[in-house]
Amino acid sequence: MKRDDFSWMIGGAQGSGVDTSANIFARAAASGGLYVFGKREYYSNIKGEHSYFQVRLSKKVLRSHVDTVDMLATFDDETLARHALEVREDGAIIYDPDLEHNKVENIPTIEAPAKDFLTGELSSNGLGTEMKDLIELARRRGVHIFAIPYLEILKKVGEQFGESSLSSLARMVNVMAVASSFALLGYEEETVKDAVRRQFKSKPKVAEMNAGAVGAAYDYVRTKYNGGFGYKLQPVKTDEKRLFVRGNSAVGIAKELAGCRLQTYYPITPASDESEFLEAREVIDLDGSAALENPQVGEAQLLQNKGSIAVIQTEDEIAAITMAIGGGLTGVRSATSTSGPGFSLMAEGLGWAGINEVPVVVTLYQRGGPSTGLPTRHEQGDLRFALHAGHGEFPRLILASGDLEEAFYDTVRVFNYAERYQTPVIHLIDKALANS
Template sequence: MNNLDFLLGGPQGGGLETAMNILSKTFVLAGYGFIAEREYFSNIVGRHSYIHARVSARSIPRSLRYPVRLLVASDAETLFTHYMDLSEEAVIIYNTEDSTRSLSDIPSMEDQTRSRIITLLNGENVEPRVDSLVRYLEESKHVKTIQLDFRKILGEASRIRGIKPNVLGRYISSIIVGSVVVLTGLDKNHVRRALERVFTRRPEMVEDNMVVLKLVEAEMHEYSGFLKLDVPDLEPGKHMVLSGNDAIALGKIVAGVRYQSYYPITPAADESLLLERYMNIDFNGVKGSLIVIQMEDEIAAVTSAIGASLTGVRASTSTSGPGFDLMIEGLSYAGMNEVPIVITYYQRGGPSTGQPTRGAQSDLLSAIFAGHGEFTRVVLSSGDHMEAFYDVVEAFNIAEKYQVPVIHLLDKFLANTIATIPLPVLSEVRIERGTVVSESVKSYKRFSLDHVVSPRAFIGRPNIMWYTGDEHDEYGHIVEDPEIRRKMYEKRLAKYNLIKKEVDTRFKYTYHGYEDPDYILIGWGSVKGVCLDAIEELRGKGIKAGYLNVKMLWPFPSEVEKYLKNPERVIAVEHSYEAQIRILVSIATGLRIHRKIIKYTGRPITLNELINAVEKIVSKKTDEVVLTYGA
């Protein structure tokens, strides 16, 4: 078997994230490509959570797809929620104690979801009980069902290892991991190595998990290798597996960030939590401390980052939609005072609190046009984890070289997806800090009109300077003179042309696919992976397609117009209602894109539904397809 698509489901706080962490490392250590996305409710414990994953022996997966071949359910809710996601001859693993559970016995399920599932089951004459559902799946889809007695396995592990009963529930993730390992025939040495990385300096946890794995193996011995994967092509040790949050955090460390502020908000907080683990850095022989501070709110987060930047350190803050709304006044202040800061902006479902743990791409126009008045800002996006790593460094280079705020626009899907990437090449990383004045200058003009980008000095160094929120002269003193106002206004906005001219093309956009395509998909951010896989699949269906990945969203790169000469052949793909990239293209180029494939349920676009949507548009059946698949 070259590829395996699978789901792991259970209650929030039930160990699924740990299981994903262990399995991802195990597969990659064994040489397989791996990708997994985590979906969860916005509560701490109890509500339904699941991991949707794909592992490949032949390539590094870039997207997820349905149906899945394996479902591991640690509770009954998972079975009811995801039974429709199964392929023919799939495998289900579930807890023996859930066999007699009814749909009505699940208090954590939302009433709307319960009603929808009951309607579907009634249509198939299936009683809403686990045992009835399992029989239906065995008969209709020839599904192989495997019961595991979770209580028995955990009890035996407790007897062997002396695990206290009050913490036994933590080892449900071990049963989940063990069942996947047994079915796929993975070498247990790879599992041990993965456990040693997850439970660093906790050898007892490694041994506990290995005991549970052996117990699961004993219970499932007849199914060992039932879904065995082919020998992988990827060379072990040449790849790493990490989340999008991790990729950004590592990129900031390499970029030389010395100050990170944040206020906890999903899905941004994990980035700062990782940075807190590396607050003393020795990078390429350069030692320095990284200060990470949790502020009292997002207003304090952005203003403290501004203050840190004015002292000369590379400074950033991370947030999501509601937090960014609070940062806008600080963003305007940075624009007026030409302060180089980076705001890492992870989008989620809005407006207001919206869907705190679900994904979206609906904040594009907000990021570009937020703030009163006109000032230069740059908005960058990243399409995958590798891009995110390098783009972070470039975000700081742009911020300091042109003395502007940079918004790095990401989303929940990238943040909470674990993916396999090649090891980054650090020799390719370049650091540009712009023109800096280090010596004492008589009558130093911080905002000198002799330059579009004035030489920058740092607070606390010999030169004296003034920063206010008001219009100012070259020294920073408040003025309202119309001539100075005009010159300062034009100076700040002239940076747009410099940025458009000087930023490397690879940070503006990338194009993939046929040079003479029948259709071009245009998008930005995390839709990149599924779009790239889609154009490959469409080739086999006789459709020549390309994908235009827009990376610098503002100032919009005029170079992409050459791909949009025939707008009738362009299809926008985005997680929003309007497909806001169409609006942006129209504003920047005057071209109008009519066709769009959109999804705004908070769940990621999967390969199957994207391919079907493109085929509908190509066959002239519609100009718009709204995607809805996913629990």
């Protein structure tokens, strides 16, 4: 297979490690000098519903995902059912043979119309409704099939590390799926192990067990599928320094760089991740006697040594915007982050900031609407609302970012504009950018 880029997808129930496995895959590829672009899709529930993560790789700069899938890595039946027919001809599917006799109609979290489509497609090809029938249909379409018996391999890993608990071993199936993918692609094993160790660096034992699972997966693939897969993934030598960062985090880093010292928020998807990213990194020393005796000296020392940002979760979005405005009134660069329904509640506060010429930044993460709408799905429908939010007329600036790099630099710009023109500035991001 000769192509300039490669698209890989993994899926599973929310809470099963899909996000972790995709980050390991993308980090391992990025560590090898490849450019990556990841797209995350998930339901608005914490555990159980289906989520998936698509990672695109290339030797060239990437700025978007693609709809086609070159390799689908699965460890549950729903991912196989939902995405097997999306894999392109000459692509690959990795699956667990223990799932072969599970039936499409018995998967509780697949919607009825999707089940009807799948069973109809299988029936029209003279096939039943089990996973093995779906695999056969994909094979007829020219897809390469690779069966990986995860638990069988993991039991050997458990023996190696003295772990007999099946539930503990089962947590590593997502890493096994990643490792099997890279093994079939002929990618460097040590690079994958390094990515695993970095992902679990706070848990050394877990990191080594998962690294062991990577080695076991590589051994199995080398023994069972010596020819691997038609597409080979090779590292690219580069001395260029790059950031491996998600949209939410890119905006958070840029806020720190821009000198934001107060961030307020009320939890809402997909904006919350940015504030939680900042919360994990806020550094505020409340014990220094110098700061109490001479606040200006204490602040200067603190900012010189560490930098700090106060991140406050308020009781609602009305409090979030008014508290951010309060910060702006004291001369502090202040911001709040929200999404559509939350921004609706901020309209009156925005008007107050407008009439009083208060520099404040609102980062508005657009999502599917109206009302509660589709909290975890993409839409760019809030531009008109941002232009006219609040009664009466007052100046406001709006910037809409088109990709992650723009989102980073625009974040710095909005603070500069707010301060220069003493007016509210609204920064439009969207769910796709936030979770890419």
